[in-house]
Amino acid sequence: MLLQALGPGQARFVGGAVRDSLLGLEAKDLDVATPLSPYEVMRALGAVGIKVVPTGITHGTVTAISDGQVVEITTLRSDVTTDGRRATVAFTDDWQQDAARRDFTINALFADPQTGELFDYFDGLADLRDHRVRFIGDPLTRIAEDHLRILRFFRFHARFGKGQPDEAGLRACVLRANDLMALSRERIADELLKLLAHPDPAATVSIMVEHGVLASVLPEIEQSALPRLERLVQAEQQSGIVPDGLRRLASLIPCDPALAEKIAARLKLSNRDRKRLASAVQAELDLNPRALSYRIGTESAIDRLLLAGLAEQAASVAHWDPPRLPIGGGVLIHKGLAPGPAVAKTLKIIEHQWVERGFPQGPEFDAIVSEVLAAEA
Known part of the structure; x- marks a missing residue:
């Protein structure tokens, strides 16, 4: 009913939902693009009783909630000005113009919700088939528009790519790596932790470290730390414990709690995550996993045990609820x-x-x- 309310030909699925569906993956976020203005969208959906929240109306985005499903609907846009951190946009009715402002070809695919017809303006289907993450147009231009695309390039390569990254994209990311310093540390941390949380990011992280991509924001990460990340990934897989970006960051930095605190502060991590990162890198390890879990908390105990390669011991406390001392x-x-x-x-x-x-x-x-x-x- 939601899409029908917008009218024939006035809505297409776009981005991750299309990409993931084509790969047979569950589409977590449902994004819809439309040539209608956000006010027209709100009027059309309100007329049929669908709740609409103007979550980002200045950038053309409203959020519709229908039958328990949350859908972001964004008016087609083109960039007017960009400064590497944010963009000023203008609305348009040109689907290809909207696709052209997106980062990678695999994220610029549209699909008609009624017919299933795909719209591929920049050979994203071929890149998806070849497991290649490629910038739309000139990589340097895309990075100048939003510096975070440097980290996104590697995050998407870790998830969807195979082999070496796209040569032009890699070259541009290396050339402009210092642009990361202009970003807020919160955005850097969020993107980096997402990258590290992929099933096996070790090969991609190795490329980033080899080319000095992280040197401007995390100079503490060196090539010598990569085997520790690889061992952690293996231990997580053996234990059946879900990958965790913060734990994997701990594997990449020196085993120095004071330094971990400084890195966490630099990345503007929450107080809880700062304490957890500092705890994870401590060398002290009680080989009695339940005693360790009781003393420092289950999450921190799992971190230390997995970082030590003790997969079986970590698994033994993963679902254990530490008891309370039965006396006061x-x-x-x-x-x-x-x-x-x-x-x-x-x-x-x-x-x-x-x-x-x-x-x-x-x-x-x-x-x-x-x-x-x-x-x-």
Whole structure:
């Protein structure tokens, strides 16, 4: 009903949804392009009772919500001015002009939702078939429009490419790598972590490091770190644990928590991710995976175990819920311990023994309490 409300020939699927469907992949984001203005889209959909939110109306984008499905609808555009970070756009009714402003040929495919007819203005179908990520037009021009396309080039190559990257695209990315310094660190971090989260980005990261693409923003990443990333990828696969971009970033930087904190701050990571990155690179490793998980948290324990290549141990705590110490200070006081610092000290000793013995409950735990109290008496 949503597409019908826009009228015949007035809407086409575009970008990732078309690309992924052609590859037999699940299309996560549904994007629609239309020559209608955003106000015309809102009126047409509102007339049939479809909720529309003006999420990016100055750039022609509204978000429609129909039958629980979220669809982004964007008016056809052309770039008026660009500065490498943002663009000023003008609306158009020219489908090819809209396609020409997109980054890669495989992302500029349109499909008619009614007939399934494909519209390929820049040989994206051939590139998709050949597993080639290629800029539309002159790569240097595309990068000048948005510097983030340097990282996107490698991210899409890691996901869809095979063999060496497109030569012209690689050459342009290397030549303009310092342009990354003009971007916000949040955008860099988001794109880099997406790249690292692909099933096996090691070969692509190796190309980036070899050509100095990351040197301006992450000079700490060196070629010598790549085997560690490869081992981590293997450990994740063996354990069945989902790939994680932040964990893989940890594999690429030196094992120095203070330096990890600086890198996390530079990338403007959240406080939670900063702490996690610093924890992941620590050399300290308790070979009792459940004890480690209890002490530093399951997520951080999995990070350290996988980075150490201990896939089986990581898998053993992946779905384990650490228990709570089954005693508090009040119970110890009730048992005759004088209130004060001794209570906290004794609790720590009990907790240590409890963890070391595998988190026993019932009579086994009561025996630990009795032993500790007797020793402290």
